[in-house]
Amino acid sequence: MRHVTRHRDADERPAIVMITPALPFDSVPHAGGRYLLALHGALSNAGLGQVLLAPDTPSNRAAAGRPGCPAHVLVGPPSGDGVPVKAARRVMVVA
Numbered sequence: 097m098r099h100v101t102r103h104r105d106a107d108e109r110p111a112i113v114m115i116t117p118a119l120p121f122d123s124v125p126h127a128g129g130r131y132l133l134a135l136h137g138a139l140s141n142a143g144l145g146q147v148l149l150a151p152d153t154p155s156n157r158a159a160a161g162r163p164g165c166p167a168h169v170l171v172g173p174p175s176g177d178g179v180p181v182k183a184a185r186r187v188m189v190v191a
Contacts, residue, residue, distance in 0.1 A: 111145040119148060119156050122164030136166050 118126075120133035132148075139146055150156045152172035159165055
């Protein structure tokens, strides 16, 4: 296994990865999305960079194009039918 190390530049902000089932946006209709958007704003004001990691679902693809949606990465289930792949899919659904 090859390891890759990346050193942060002095002027680069620390970053946080937040795992979420749904992406927030400016007019999000549910309390969880409003909370996540408020948390994102508070962390930004504290000088912390963030990236949201969310499942690649139709609702998240729609939210990704809405105004106010923060930087994010949509993650889809791995392809294949083997036991490790089925286990990974199950973990992604639970998370």
